[in-house]
Amino acid sequence: MTGLASIDFRRVTDVEDVRQLLLDIHVEVRGEFGLMDQPFQFVERFDERLSSYASRPGWEAVLGYAEGEPVGFAFAVPLAANTRWWASMKNPLPEAYTEENGVRTLALNEILVRKPWRGRGVARRIHDELISGRSEERVTLLVNPKHGDGKLKAVYEAWGYARIGTQQPFSDSPVYAVMMRPLRIAAP
Template sequence: MNDITLRRVKHGELEEVRQLLCDVYAEVYADKLDDPFFSVERFDERLTGHANRNNWEAVIGYEGDEPVGYAYAAALQPGARWWMYQLDPLDADFTEETGDRTLALFEIMVRTPWRGTGIAHRIHEDLLAQRGEERVTLLVDPRKKGVKRLYESWGYEHIGDQKPFPDSPLYSTMVRSLREA
């Protein structure tokens, strides 16, 4: 693999990369696109909702001009619904959001030719490096045991399960500390 460059995209710049993000999503999820929840249209709706937050940002990896993968996230705001879908409710102290307490990592994906190269970790860590939140949370399909183990190796802990949409799969909720509280 040649050198990978990373590009940071901030709130307000989504339209510059929307098609790229959707194209990579369609490639990565090609085997699931028949499921309405995983359709490109539904992904684009979720992307729009996530990117409308003024603290949204993405990191996109490129090899030359070729996109290899990306991750995007935004901080949870006061009253965020993120924690309300937990099957077993968490303590109110844990779920109280301030707007700068928890970063929600909404998507991280790498195209097949670059999987297993460490690029996912590099994109992930670059995204987190400039953030000021105390912790980061993400959802992972528990049936993807290898992916879940990978997140655990990056310092995430499984804290419960949730079903964020009526037609979504059940997800494991994971959290990693970013700094001392």
């Protein structure tokens, strides 16, 4: 297996250049976790969400490669002034906190890493590459707090994210913990 130092990154702003690869990795990774029987995870539903996110201004994906083989990806999009991101919060946040203008908050929509590279810091490297060079003030994400008995949520907390509430953005989706962090975190 390849070392962490040999991961190369590819930034993509046109989803059509990588759509099938993202769909394939989604099926592989979510299948390994036994999630592909859930309607929200069906490849068609994932592709609908992917198309929706990628149609918005500022969408970007970062794919990681080791020796030419894809190891994982992340993609994100800035929240527009008319976003519905905050509409499904279980306990609404103050309006000043949720006011968006297209440059305030980056929404990390997905991050997936293939099995041979999990537990080796690859997800963090893909995440950090995605947010590097971004101009937004903060970054938000949704995580199923039950996934991995809370271990995935704990990973995001270790990356500087804090839970700010819960939401269920789609009728067939899980109830997610909503997490937020400043885009830039000062080194300790």
